[in-house]
Amino acid sequence: MDHKKPPATPESLEYKNLKQGEFWRHVPAYREIDEATFLDHLWQQKHAVKTPEELLQTIEGLASPEFIKDAEAGFSRAPMAVRVSPYAMSLIDWNDPYNDPIRRQFIPVGSMLLPDHPRLTLDSLHEQDDSPVPGLVHRYVDKALFLPLNTCPVYCRFCTRSYAIGPDTENVDKVSLAKTPKQWEDAFKYISERPELEDIVISGGDTYQLPPKNIELIGNALLDIPHVRRMRFATKGPAIMPMKIITHKEWLDALASVVDRGRSLGKDVVLHTHYNSPEEITWITERAMRMLFERGIFVRNQSVLIRGVNDTPERMQMLVKRLGHLNVHPYYVYMHDMVKGVEELRTTIQTATDIEKFVRGSTAGFNSPTFVCDAPGGGGKRDVHSYEYYDRENGIAVYAAPSVKPGKAFLYFDPIDKLTPDAQARWAVREIQDQMIHEALRKAGAGDEALVPA
Ligand SMILES: *Cc1c(COP(=O)(O)O)cnc(C)c1O
Ligand code: SF4
Numbered sequence: 001m002d003h004k005k006p007p008a009t010p011e012s013l014e015y016k017n018l019k020q021g022e023f024w025r026h027v028p029a030y031r032e033i034d035e036a037t038f039l040d041h042l043w044q045q046k047h048a049v050k051t052p053e054e055l056l057q058t059i060e061g062l063a064s065p066e067f068i069k070d071a072e073a074g075f076s077r078a079p080m081a082v083r084v085s086p087y088a089m090s091l092i093d094w095n096d097p098y099n100d101p102i103r104r105q106f107i108p109v110g111s112m113l114l115p116d117h118p119r120l121t122l123d124s125l126h127e128q129d130d131s132p133v134p135g136l137v138h139r140y141v142d143k144a145l146f147l148p149l150n151t152c153p154v155y156c157r158f159c160t161r162s163y164a165i166g167p168d169t170e171n172v173d174k175v176s177l178a179k180t181p182k183q184w185e186d187a188f189k190y191i192s193e194r195p196e197l198e199d200i201v202i203s204g205g206d207t208y209q210l211p212p213k214n215i216e217l218i219g220n221a222l223l224d225i226p227h228v229r230r231m232r233f234a235t236k237g238p239a240i241m242p243m244k245i246i247t248h249k250e251w252l253d254a255l256a257s258v259v260d261r262g263r264s265l266g267k268d269v270v271l272h273t274h275y276n277s278p279e280e281i282t283w284i285t286e287r288a289m290r291m292l293f294e295r296g297i298f299v300r301n302q303s304v305l306i307r308g309v310n311d312t313p314e315r316m317q318m319l320v321k322r323l324g325h326l327n328v329h330p331y332y333v334y335m336h337d338m339v340k341g342v343e344e345l346r347t348t349i350q351t352a353t354d355i356e357k358f359v360r361g362s363t364a365g366f367n368s369p370t371f372v373c374d375a376p377g378g379g380g381k382r383d384v385h386s387y388e389y390y391d392r393e394n395g396i397a398v399y400a401a402p403s404v405k406p407g408k409a410f411l412y413f414d415p416i417d418k419l420t421p422d423a424q425a426r427w428a429v430r431e432i433q434d435q436m437i438h439e440a441l442r443k444a445g446a447g448d449e450a451l452v453p454a
Pocket of ligand 2: 152153160161165204206
């Protein structure tokens with residue numbers, strides 16, 4: 001038969017090729033660990049790496065002593081705590097940990113840290129300004145973000161909520177969220193008093209950390225509010241510890257019971273995951289996602305665009321196709337938020353638009369993520385392409401958000417080290433910074449008074 005098209009190359013089918021077998025056994029600490037133990041979520045939790053000493057014990061002989069020293073320096077300077085599951089530890093390429101996409105997300109190293117952009121703050125999204133009661137962010141008209149806890153199964157270096165998430169670190173004392181069922185009642189009451197709220201995102205922290213009874217408590221309390229029509233439980237967990245879905249039966253049952261009850265009420269309850277690199281997805285993930293699918297639990301994914309993790313067209317395409325292959329719908333790719341201490345992970349608006357152009361058209365439209373910039377200062381998510389003006393030379397993008405904060409202008413800054421030497425020199429001078437920003441606002445058709453500082 002004349003196929004007209006040349007045959008698919010092996011590289012283009014690589015997304016289907018998931019890591020198989022007992023891949024963890026190459027790590028000295030997990031050499032004797034059998035499959036049943038490795039799939040046990042309690043074992044994974046108990047053996048997560050949280051300190052430089054635990055890092056050393058786990059990978060001694062595998063990574064170089066220089067790297068381990070470097071990580072020690074990174075631990076002490078980072079705004080986020082560290083917590084890496086054996087699953088993730090065993091997926092890191094310890095022959096080249098500096099360039100490894102999983103290491104880059106979760107384990108800071110001192111030698112790679114870059115100075116922050118002069119305009120960065122810790123809560124760049126200004127979530128606290130839109131928070132009517134502790135643990136609830138009501139920014140958009142018909143949806144709200146509920147933050148019922150501040151712990152996660154892993155701590156991401158790039159976390160948007162580094163102002164609140166995880167234990168205090170040497171560098172940051174965290175803001176306190178509502179963390180107990182008693183404290184959540186204020187959030188439920190507020191939601192019940194706002195008929196425009198149809199859609200609740202339950203995040204955190206991370207809903208993986210909620211015990212089954214609290215998944216049901218929160219899910220049912222929200223389902224009981226007549227005007228709530230949609231809910232999403234958000235979790236990084238499946239990326240870092242997919243086995244919990246397989247072996248923590250009560251947790252999956254609790255989620256499924258909320259999904260089923262929602263369906264009987266005509267309400268949509270789904271799971272949102274957070275995969276960033278194709279390497280996070282293995283045969284264990286495939287089995288876990290299959291279990292969710294069989295229980296009728298719809299899964300969407302939100303990624304963050306991270307330098308050295310997924311910031312090339314080929315790697316993003318691979319991630320998107322791998323997720324689609326497992327019936328996980330790639331929903332968003334976020335610009336990396338402008339948070340402190342992670343400049344080496346951010347990239348430019350231009351990179352995002354280039355990658356989007358490459359990815360769109362390579363698979364189903366419903367599996368093609370929207371690339372968004374969560375406008376610093378509280379403008380909410382904007383399609384990266386929708387800037388009012390973009391000064392590529394100096395790395396300044398201006399966004400507007402007419403239905404969130406009408407009449408306001410929001411700025412996203414590209415990381416300084418990605419700019420030309422001339423532009424870098426301009427950013428070194430405060431008065432020139434102000435001039436460049438003023439000029440970008442003018443070209444965007446906004447006055448200085450419209451600016452919401454990041
Ligand atoms: C992201 C977000 C939501 C949900 O937005 P969608 O675009 O519907 O995914 C709701 N509230 C806040 C504060 C958010 O940051
Ligand atoms: S899992 Fe989410 S909330 Fe927790 S540290 Fe990572 S990005 Fe932040």
